[in-house]
Amino acid sequence: MRRILQNETYTGRTVYRRTSVEKRRDNRTGRNVRRLRLQPETEWIEVPGATPALIAVETFQKTRTILDDPARRLRGKPTANYRLRGHIRCLKCDTPMVGQAQAGGRYRYYRCRRSYTGYFEGKCDSKYVRVEVLERSVLSEVAKVLSSPDRILAEARRLAGQETDATAIEAATRELQQVEEQQRRLTRLYVSGTMPEDVLAEESSRLGKRRDHLESKRMLLETQSTSPIDLDKLSERLPEVADRLREWVLEAKDGDIALILKALDLHIKASSKEVQIEGTIPLIEDDTGTNLVTIVQTSASRRGYSPLSTAGGSRRGMMRWWSQEQFRRSLGRPGPRRGICC
Known part of the structure; x- marks a missing residue:
């Protein structure tokens, strides 16, 4: 049933080369086995009109959102507390x-949900990540960013000095439309049999990368044009807020972790080698003496976003930041799969 609900073909969208088959040797039997591998989106080729639509795209998206929500209730009671649940995604496949608990709960890991899925969805080969290592790294990196408000302010000043020209957005949009038309033409040539598969793969990869670049460029230009940065307010409020939040993060107990994740709107992507963290710093808007917990609880419901590489701009009392940390030691290999997924 889950596979049917996640099959995008029912919306009328048909995608070629979404997955590929690999042959691997099974060490237990000595035989070659076939495994389905999910390919990067840049390798996908959409075939328009190949499948009739049976359900609305909006219905499919709502269903997938519900199924993919890691915080939704599962059958059975979790055997351990995974504090990053609902805020963490696989760095490799998103x-x-x-x-995942193993050895009777002695060892605990975070793992990609696709690491144990069947053939239809494609299997992700990302490794397990030790719970204590990842959670400690997240809190440490958050505290590190909060210890350097000048880093965030410097990036905000750089962005504020850039003028966003409406013609630049229009130019990026036109170029993006041209790339999309080239992709459609490429698909028609392949379906008609006039283009070899090796040429198709090369051109598809090139156009996919170009499209990703243009989409990111247009998003950044649009954000800069609609969300001007208030440097005076940032310079005044950010150091105080960052310092108080840093102290709270460093002294956080188990009961505080969930509140920190919500208050700072943390979005985490992790692998066995690195972790990427994106969050929002709520700015204090008055001097009423409100305690920090109340401030962050109130601010957590107000979202702001600026797609920045190392820091962020403000919007409605929010400051967005981004950070990345490389794991500096081996996380070890997991034992046999005898645990319970939370």
């Missing part, structure tokens, strides 16, 4: 990560 699928929600879930908790």
